[in-house]
Amino acid sequence: DVKVTQSSRYLVKRTGEKVFLECVQDMDHENMFWYRQDPGLGLRLIYFSYDVKMKEKGDIPEGYSVSREKKERFSLILESASTNQTSMYLCASIRTANYGYTFGSGTRLTVV
Amino acid sequence: QKEVEQNSGPLSVPEGAIASLNCTYSDRGSQSFFWYRQYSGKSPELIMSIYSNGDKEDGRFTAQLNKASQYVSLLIRDSQPSDSATYLCAVRGYGGSQGNLIFGKGTKLSVKP
Numbered sequence: 376d377v378k379v380t381q382s383s384r385y386l387v388k389r390t391g392e393k394v395f396l397e398c399v400q401d402m403d404h405e406n407m408f409w410y411r412q413d414p415g416l417g418l419r420l421i422y423f424s425y426d427v428k429m430k431e432k433g434d435i436p437e438g439y440s441v442s443r444e445k446k447e448r449f450s451l452i453l454e455s456a457s458t459n460q461t462s463m464y465l466c467a468s469i470r471t472a473n474y475g476y477t478f479g480s481g482t483r484l485t486v487v
Numbered sequence: 488q489k490e491v492e493q494n495s496g497p498l499s500v501p502e503g504a505i506a507s508l509n510c511t512y513s514d515r516g517s518q519s520f521f522w523y524r525q526y527s528g529k530s531p532e533l534i535m536s537i538y539s540n541g542d543k544e545d546g547r548f549t550a551q552l553n554k555a556s557q558y559v560s561l562l563i564r565d566s567q568p569s570d571s572a573t574y575l576c577a578v579r580g581y582g583g584s585q586g587n588l589i590f591g592k593g594t595k596l597s598v599k600p
Binding site: 384406409415417418423426428433451465469471473474476477478479480481 | 521528531533536575577586587588590592593
């Protein structure tokens, strides 16, 4: 089975901190995605990447950046964390565009 | 703006009954359709995918797709308390060449023993 691993299950950070969320997949998948999930708002796409060093903005990229230096790793960066970035962050990957996502276990980030 | 709509629920069914979950989408060019199950506090898990009109069955789950009506549904037969979760409908539109999915907000299902 494909495994998508997010490095932290729970994180608490202070306002203004730079935050790194890491995601690693072990099946040589091309495409990787970062979503956030909030009650009443559902899953919203932040950024995605279809190749090493390639990135595309999703629906809500403001306040975030990403890095994909290696195929298996896709990092989400909160440049200066704010309380409205408190959320569940989900990483996903797919082998090709025809398939459904495999999600990581999620990181619940609280910004205080 | 491409949209995927689901009734938020909660949908409550007795154990052993059929649960019917519905989803509509706005992009007529959508190509691929998925159902995810999400338990509280957990990440979504893919349970069904469907790509062409008609029914697709997998165990107790049946996905139904009607592209003309822009409608996709999920039937769960012989519902069990362990099926209690939020079910997310996801759609890959015509422009989703890089694979990105658009998700509905989910329907919460409660199966009562």
